[in-house]
Amino acid sequence: MxxxxxxxxxxxxxxxxxxxDRDFDDDICLCFEEDCPEDEKLFKADEVSFYITPEQAALMVLELNRAIQNYRGDTKAAGD
Structure with missing residues (x-):
């Protein structure tokens, strides 16, 4: 991993x-680990995990790809 x-x-x-967790629909894990001072933390715990479905994961990939395409379009336009 x-x-x-x-x-x-x-x-x-x-x-x-x-x-x-394959008996459950949400068996894709997103595990966040933080290593920073307490006042800079995003989460209350040092490690936070949550589980999503394959469909939710696919939607995240789709939206990330859209954001990348938009970024690439903007950088090309700025270089013109």
């Missing part, structure tokens, strides 16, 4: 399929 590092390394995101 790979980890995505965000916010200059203070937030790490791991995304994985939770095999032990």
């Amino acid at each position: 790979s980890t995505i590092t965000l916010l200059d390394g203070s937030l790490k995101l791991s995304i994985f399929y939770e095999v032990s």
